[in-house]
Amino acid sequence: MSVATSLRRDEFLEQxxxxxxxxPAEDRDEVLEDLRTHLAEMDVDEIYQxxxxxxxxxxxxxxSAGLEKTGKxxxxxxxxxxxxxxxxxxxxxxxxxxxxxxxxTRWHSIRSxxxxxxxxxxxxxxxxxxxxxxFERFPIxxxxxxWMGPLFMVVVATWFSFWxxxxxxxxxxxxxxLFSAATVVVVVTSMFAGITLSRPGYGSVEPVHFTxxxxxxxxxxxxxxxxxxxxxxxxDVYLFDQNGQPIRSMPxxxxxxxxxxxxxxxxxxxxxxxxRDINGRLVPNLYPLAAFDHEGSPMAPPWVAFPDxxxxxxxxxxxxxxxxDPVG
Amino acid sequence: LDSTQLLKGVLDTAxxxxxxxxxxxxxxxxxxxxxxxxxxxGDASVYGTLRRLFNGGYLTSEIVPxxxxxxxxxxxxxxxxxxxxxxxxxxxxxxxxxxxSLLYQGEEE
Numbered sequence: 076m077s078v079a080t081s082l083r084r085d086e087f088l089e090q091x092x093x094x095x096x097x098x099p100a101e102d103r104d105e106v107l108e109d110l111r112t113h114l115a116e117m118d119v120d121e122i123y124q125x126x127x128x129x130x131x132x133x134x135x136x137x138x139s140a141g142l143e144k145t146g147k148x149x150x151x152x153x154x155x156x157x158x159x160x161x162x163x164x165x166x167x168x169x170x171x172x173x174x175x176x177x178x179x180t181r182w183h184s185i186r187s188x189x190x191x192x193x194x195x196x197x198x199x200x201x202x203x204x205x206x207x208x209x210f211e212r213f214p215i216x217x218x219x220x221x222w223m224g225p226l227f228m229v230v231v232a233t234w235f236s237f238w239x240x241x242x243x244x245x246x247x248x249x250x251x252x253l254f255s256a257a258t259v260v261v262v263v264t265s266m267f268a269g270i271t272l273s274r275p276g277y278g279s280v281e282p283v284h285f286t287x288x289x290x291x292x293x294x295x296x297x298x299x300x301x302x303x304x305x306x307x308x309x310x311d312v313y314l315f316d317q318n319g320q321p322i323r324s325m326p327x328x329x330x331x332x333x334x335x336x337x338x339x340x341x342x343x344x345x346x347x348x349x350x351r352d353i354n355g356r357l358v359p360n361l362y363p364l365a366a367f368d369h370e371g372s373p374m375a376p377p378w379v380a381f382p383d384x385x386x387x388x389x390x391x392x393x394x395x396x397x398x399x400d401p402v403g
Numbered sequence: 404l405d406s407t408q409l410l411k412g413v414l415d416t417a418x419x420x421x422x423x424x425x426x427x428x429x430x431x432x433x434x435x436x437x438x439x440x441x442x443x444x445g446d447a448s449v450y451g452t453l454r455r456l457f458n459g460g461y462l463t464s465e466i467v468p469x470x471x472x473x474x475x476x477x478x479x480x481x482x483x484x485x486x487x488x489x490x491x492x493x494x495x496x497x498x499x500x501x502x503x504s505l506l507y508q509g510e511e512e
Contacts, residue, residue, distance in 0.1 A: 102454070108476065109429050109450055115472045116430045125446060132447045139414065139451030 084114045087122055087129055094133030098142070106136070189255070190240045194232030197258040198225060200265040289324050298324050298344060300362040301376045305384065309376055314360045321360035325349070345369055407443055414452050416491040417441065419484055422462065426479035429453060453478055461487055 088107060095103045114122055126132050137143070195214070202209045202216040202225060211217045216225040239251040289297035302312040314322040325347065346367040350358045366374040410417070421427070421435050429450055436444045456462050461484035468474045480488065 102458075105476075106450065106454060109453070112428065112469075112473050112475050113430045113433075113446065113450075127447075135445050135447035136451040136454075139411075139445075139448040140454045141451075 083119050083122065084111075087114065087126070087132075090129035091133055091136075094129065095136075190236050191233070193255060193258045194234070194236040195229050196262055197254075198228045198232050200258070200261040203265040204261070289322075296324075298347070299364050299366050299374070300324060301379075302362060303379070303381070307381050309363075312362055313358075314362055323359045324362075324364070325359070345374060346371070410441055410444060411448070413491075413495070414444070414448060415456060416488065416495065418449065418452050418456065419461070419480055419488040419491065422478060422480040423485065423488055426463075426465070426477040428467075428475035428477050430475075432478070456484065459483075 088111060091110060092103065092107055095106060098106070117125065127135075199209070199214075199216045202218060206216075206218055208220075209216050209218075211220060212222050215222045216229070218225055236254065239247055239254060291297055300312075300314065302310050304310050316322050329347075344366075346369075348365045348367075350361045350365065352358055363376070368374055417436060417439075418432065421432055421439075427435070429446075432453070433444065433446050433449050436449065453462070457464060457478065461481065463479045463481050465477045465479070466474050467477050
């Protein structure tokens with residue numbers, strides 16, 4: 076049997092198979108197996124001469140087998156037309172799936188909820204992507220602390236979502252799908268962005284500009300304090316102000332966040348881990364703070380020159396001791 | 404009178420009658436029907452009829468290896484098929500009897 080002959084037989088079989096595609100697989104395979112042995116008995120020229128075209132063969136077979144007539148055979152061809160047919164077939168299958176899904180009660184519930192929330196999700200996720208503090212008044216998103224504008228946007232987006240669901244305007248179904256897709260994309264993007272921001276060591280981390288309430292004469296924030304004893308040895312100290320209040324070099328919001336999340340803080344100079352006592356409470360005024368640079372290495376104490384106080388330093392033994400004249 | 408249309412009405416019976424003589428495969432069944440006089444019988448019609456009769460429970464099938472080519476599926480008639488054939492024979496006899504009396508009654512008188 077030549078290759079060409081084999082191809083013509085295969086082509087005939089393939090097209091008959093396409094015309095019987097609606098049959099149960101087992102039935103179809105049996106018919107094709109019969110036909111394969113039948114074709115093997117025939118000369119290749121005899122095939123089309125005796126059996127006619129695959130279309131007419133299928134039509135005659137279906138009639139005598141008591142099957143319903145179908146439309147034209149789906150020929151397998153390559154090129155633009157084939158792609159178009161494949162796309163149409165895929166679309167039909169998706170539509171069938173959609174119809175079956177739409178018939179379920181659970182899907183109706185999910186769809187209703189989705190129509191309600193997708194407007195809020197889209198606006199909120201977009202704001203999450205652009206704002207450092209997007210939810211000052213959850214669930215209303217905010218832009219630069221303002222929430223009226225975002226609330227208006229959420230209302231408009233929610234109204235649009237409902238309008239899309241109810242209108243029968245041409246193309247509204249496509250717009251609705253695009254709206255849902257955009258919502259999913261923006262939500263997923265904002266989730267990934269959130270994960271990235273919360274992890275140390277990534278180049279995309281937006282540094283929190285540190286504006287401590289302690290500053291040096293050059294106006295730079297003092298975020299850490301190093302103490303030394305008289306021999307020049309570094310020591311850990313608690314610092315208090317004149318009212319006995321702990322002196323905190325970190326902004327208040329950092330301490331509030333530290334109460335909620337037991338995580339390091341990333342700011343423009345590096346990372347700080349606040350100490351906790353044995354009960355887990357923050358100790359905000361124990362210095363120096365455990366500070367690390369952007370590579371995660373501990374920050375070394377600055378180089379300092381100590382004054383020469385001599386053998387008997389002319390320094391009060393205690394600044395808080397009452398009745399002692401500091402100048403002697 | 405179009406014999407093709409007539410054949411469509413009796414193809415089931417014709418197929419059963421051939422298989423009643425002995426099991427055979429599709430290609431040979433078509434050949435036997437043509438040899439019997441149904442020269443215009445379509446291959447697809449025979450296969451469609453075989454499929455319908457088999458699905459209806461009137462036939463058996465068996466794969467038999469062939470020395471000349473691929474294995475062939477042999478169809479045979481079973482008890483239900485034999486009953487159906489017998490009923491069809493009676494119907495055909497009655498039918499032809501009526502038709503004969505209609506067609507030839509005048510000629511005999």
